[in-house]
Amino acid sequence: MIEVSGLSKHFPLSREQKKEKGRKALSHKVTAVDNISFQCRPGRIFTLLGPNGAGKTTTLRLIAALLRPDSGSIRVAGYDTQKQAFEVRRRLGFLTGTTRLYERLTPLELVKYYADLYGMEKQRFEKRRDELFDLLDMHEFAGRRIAKLSGGMRQKVSIVRTIIHDPEVMVFDEPTVGLDVLTSQNIITLIRQCREEGKTIIFSTHIMGEVSLLSDDMAVIHEGKLLFNGSFDAFSANMRGKTLEAAFIDLLKEAA
Amino acid sequence: MKTTIVIFKKELLDSLRDRRTLFTMIVMPLLLFPLLISISSRMMLTQTRKAQEKILKVGLDTHGNAMDFRASLMSRKDMIVIEGIPLETARRRIRGDSLDAYLDFDPGFDDRVESLSRARITFYFKSKDREAIGKNRIRDELERYEHRLLENRFARLGLNMDIHRPLDIHEQNLASAKERLAEAVGGFLPYLFILFCFMGAMYPAIDLAAGEKERGTLETLLTTPAGRFQILTGKFGVVVLTGIGSAVISMLGLYLGIRQVSEIPPQLFTVIMSILEWRSILMLFTLLLPLTVFFAAILLSVSLFARSFKEAQSAISPMTIAVIIPAFIGLLPGMELNTVTALIPILNVSLSTRAIIAGSVSPLLMLEVYGSLILYAAVSLLLCTRIFSNEHIILRT
Numbered sequence: 001m002i003e004v005s006g007l008s009k010h011f012p013l014s015r016e017q018k019k020e021k022g023r024k025a026l027s028h029k030v031t032a033v034d035n036i037s038f039q040c041r042p043g044r045i046f047t048l049l050g051p052n053g054a055g056k057t058t059t060l061r062l063i064a065a066l067l068r069p070d071s072g073s074i075r076v077a078g079y080d081t082q083k084q085a086f087e088v089r090r091r092l093g094f095l096t097g098t099t100r101l102y103e104r105l106t107p108l109e110l111v112k113y114y115a116d117l118y119g120m121e122k123q124r125f126e127k128r129r130d131e132l133f134d135l136l137d138m139h140e141f142a143g144r145r146i147a148k149l150s151g152g153m154r155q156k157v158s159i160v161r162t163i164i165h166d167p168e169v170m171v172f173d174e175p176t177v178g179l180d181v182l183t184s185q186n187i188i189t190l191i192r193q194c195r196e197e198g199k200t201i202i203f204s205t206h207i208m209g210e211v212s213l214l215s216d217d218m219a220v221i222h223e224g225k226l227l228f229n230g231s232f233d234a235f236s237a238n239m240r241g242k243t244l245e246a247a248f249i250d251l252l253k254e255a256a
Numbered sequence: 257m258k259t260t261i262v263i264f265k266k267e268l269l270d271s272l273r274d275r276r277t278l279f280t281m282i283v284m285p286l287l288l289f290p291l292l293i294s295i296s297s298r299m300m301l302t303q304t305r306k307a308q309e310k311i312l313k314v315g316l317d318t319h320g321n322a323m324d325f326r327a328s329l330m331s332r333k334d335m336i337v338i339e340g341i342p343l344e345t346a347r348r349r350i351r352g353d354s355l356d357a358y359l360d361f362d363p364g365f366d367d368r369v370e371s372l373s374r375a376r377i378t379f380y381f382k383s384k385d386r387e388a389i390g391k392n393r394i395r396d397e398l399e400r401y402e403h404r405l406l407e408n409r410f411a412r413l414g415l416n417m418d419i420h421r422p423l424d425i426h427e428q429n430l431a432s433a434k435e436r437l438a439e440a441v442g443g444f445l446p447y448l449f450i451l452f453c454f455m456g457a458m459y460p461a462i463d464l465a466a467g468e469k470e471r472g473t474l475e476t477l478l479t480t481p482a483g484r485f486q487i488l489t490g491k492f493g494v495v496v497l498t499g500i501g502s503a504v505i506s507m508l509g510l511y512l513g514i515r516q517v518s519e520i521p522p523q524l525f526t527v528i529m530s531i532l533e534w535r536s537i538l539m540l541f542t543l544l545l546p547l548t549v550f551f552a553a554i555l556l557s558v559s560l561f562a563r564s565f566k567e568a569q570s571a572i573s574p575m576t577i578a579v580i581i582p583a584f585i586g587l588l589p590g591m592e593l594n595t596v597t598a599l600i601p602i603l604n605v606s607l608s609t610r611a612i613i614a615g616s617v618s619p620l621l622m623l624e625v626y627g628s629l630i631l632y633a634a635v636s637l638l639l640c641t642r643i644f645s646n647e648h649i650i651l652r653t
Binding site for chain 1: 262263266273476477479481482651
């Protein structure tokens with residue numbers, strides 16, 4: 001379960017932004033997330049939909065206790081991200097589409113490294129590793145350096161790295177960005193499988209196809225504010241015959 | 257602690273598989289000294305031998321004077337005496353390297369010698385360092401001739417040669433060979449060790465901070481239960497280890513370099529080996545350790561601040577100059593460890609290493625050096641920790 005309540009986050013203006021705004025800038029801060037609240041329930045996929053720069057990544061980083069909120073609170077699996085960050089991180093799996101891997105390690109070494117960081121016992125780790133390597137057919141390249149693996153193989157390593165400790169909450173930040181169709185399919189399968197296992201899942205995207213394919217619940221975020229928060233069915237019911245893309249654009253236009 | 261060790265082990269494995277780190281940490285320090293010593297000593301020996309074996313072409317115009325000198329010069333097998341060359345031609349040929357020297361005697365040379373006056377010989381030559389040996393051969397011949405003339409004059413006047421030299425000065429240098437060597441090479445060795453410490457730590461610092469940020473792996477690492485301080489400590493340990501490792505390997509390189517060159521005089525060899533004794537090495541490393549901690553913290557701070565590997569590289573490369581300058585000042589003659597220089601980082605290590613090699617260390621000054629180095633290391637480490645705790649710096653790319 002993820003419970004986000006009255007969450008806000010501001011960032012100092014970058015040098016470029018300061019130049020752009022000049023002396024007229026009233027504040028030296030930019031609001032990335034502006035007083036948002038939502039809930040992600042176990043066994044359901046929550047999609048955070050928004051254009052680039054909407055505040056999706058910041059929201060997910062706040063959930064993963066990578067950033068500290070300026071106001072509001074987040075509870076992950078019942079733990080406060082500010083006060084109990086260690087407990088939150090133990091129960092969380094985080095995957096982004098842009099993350100690369102340690103290229104000089106082998107998949108075996110990399111997965112072992114993360115298992116050690118999650119404090120997994122040897123027997124539990126070996127059992128889980130073998131299961132996942134079997135499932136994703138990874139044994140053949142498990143001892144090869146990651147630098148020598150194909151994109152698809154690397155993505156499989158990323159998946160195992162994310163779920164090796166069997167987390168109860170999964171955070172996916174645009175996980176399929178820049179991937180080919182086949183590799184993206186691995187991710188889609190993983191997200192669905194996590195739902196079947198009863199995990200709490202939040203994933204951000206700006207790809208409409210993924211929203212309709214995966215979402216149980218969804219929120220539309222734009223300039224840090226939530227424009228919609230509810231079930232995918234409720235969003236679809238309000239589309240009045242429009243495509244998902246058109247409904248999304250209309251929502252952004254209304255907000256402007 | 258367990259998490260820090262996990263991170264340390266992984267970062268070390270990762271760094272040791274990086275070719276750039278391997279090159280700056282192991283290959284370069286290990287090979288530099290043997291190559292430097294071997295090539296320079298061989299080149300020096302070859303050049304000296306060449307200059308010694310060279311048959312000099314000497315132009316001579318005595319104007320019919322100094323026949324005994326002429327005969328003595330003619331009898332030498334290492335010189336070809338050429339007479340009858342006009343002065344201008346001789347000067348041109350010397351400049352063009354087809355003649356090594358030209359001796360032009362005054363026309364009234366013998367008369368002046370006979371009347372006990374000063375008689376002039378003009379000695380034309382073109383001297384660069386490597387020709388000095390050839391030039392000296394002719395000068396020696398001239399000095400021997402002058403000595404013979406002086407003996408003749410003293411004999412004619414019935415005087416003892418001792419009149420010419422009233423003082424009998426015996427020089428007794430009480431500085432030990434080690435002290436003399438410390439002055440000559442004592443500054444040079446720490447200069448290289450400091451540089452290797454910095455260079456050895458440089459690439460791992462860039463890769464483990466800016467490199468990880470750029471690849472996005474740092475973000476993933478921060479979502480694990482590993483605390484920021486544990487992550488930083490693990491990375492920091494590797495950067496310090498590679499810096500110190502680089503200095504150790506360069507010392508090993510120095511040892512191998514000295515062992516493999518047979519041309520090093522045995523006395524010098526013994527002195528250098530005494531520098532490499534365990535007590536001196538231990539003292540050197542107690543100095544290098546806080547300095548490397550200081551380097552590692554600064555390098556990691558700059559690297560964490562950078563958005564990419566390239567940005568970190570361009571910010572850190574000029575820092576090499578900031579390391580070289582104080583280390584180089586320590587090479588200058590007359591520079592000594594005192595209460596002020598003991599506070600200047602890098603320079604204090606350079607100067608105290610010189611004092612250690614010479615065996616003239618002042619315990620109070622050493623205490624000041626250690627104190628200042630530990631203080632700098634602590635401050636830079638604190639800065640690094642603060643940067644690593646800043647989410648805007650850590651997550652920006």
